[in-house]
Amino acid sequence: MKNESIKIFQKKKQAVLEKWIHIQSQDQILNNDLITNEDLRIQSEELLFAFIDNLSDSNIDNAESRDFESVVDILSSISISRAKQGYSPRETGNYIYSLKEALLSTLSEEIKDPATLYAQSMIINKLLDSFSTSTFETFIKGREDVIFRQTDEITQISTPVIRLWDGILALPIIGTLDSSRTQVVMESLLQEIVETGSSIAILDISGVPAVDSLVAQHLIKTVSATRLMGAECIISGIRPEIAQTVVHLGIDLSTIITKATLASALKTAFIMLNLEVNKKQRVK
Secondary structure (H helix, E strand, O other), X not given: OOOHHHHHHHHOHHHHHHHHXXXXXXXXXXXXXXXXXXXXXXXXXXXXXXXXHHOOOOOOOOOOOHHHHHHHHHHHHHHHHHHHHOOOHHHXXXXXXXXXXXXXXXXXXXXXXXXXXXXXXXXXXXXXXXXXXXXXXXXXXXXXXXXXXXXXXXXXXXXXXXXXXXXXXXXXXXXXXXXXXXXXXXXXXXXXXXXXXXXXXXXXXXXXXXXXXXXXXXXXXXXHHHHXXXXXXXXXXXXXXXXXXXXXXXXXOOOOEEEOOHHHHHHHHHHHOOOOOOOOOOOO
16 A cells, blocks of 8 residues: 555645745745746756655655665755855755655645654655755765865966076965975976976965975975976075074075075076076167
């Protein structure tokens, strides 16, 4: 004998959808800027119909049933999409909670016996709560992917290799220099050395807030990698406080050319390449 809830949902499928859409439209935190009413209806209809069509006596109390794979796939797609679109966890959670509200409301209208209503409601509650958990897990994964991608993009943007002159590259470093960022810095710099055939690279640390032993080690590694590629490295942007810190920590930078400013480093690079820049009088 088919579960009473299943019979009701199959019979009232369209009514449940309209009730769900209405509940969502009344939600004050629903972000209408991120999804149109038409897209919301299509999305909701696909999920609801997949849920009801796959619901059976053998799986109504088991959210892990393979029968619900299509439902989980749709939920995962919605969660990831909403994470990328900028929805909050609360907005995404309310999407499933409003579905549960529509389903339970329909049951309360159709089942008059309190004991039966309670039993059926508990089953649906448990089933939808399991789907909610899955939705949150997927949403968090989607949000983490967005954050990782944005972090990677910011890292790439914040470590540009600039061609100052033929044979001279500059890499201004802004922010903290950690292990992962050092790897990006080295890869970008070494790749540019290969592509341009440059023989001098200037690492400008004017934008690095502080230099400790770890940051210094990262800089030394970058210099060593640059030299292995046949290029010389100059570190510019050595402020008085950084110089004091380096001396206090006992960090040996004696084998590396260091300059206070990028302009001074560029001048040194010109000398190393036997280049001379002369100022010409403008002809009137």
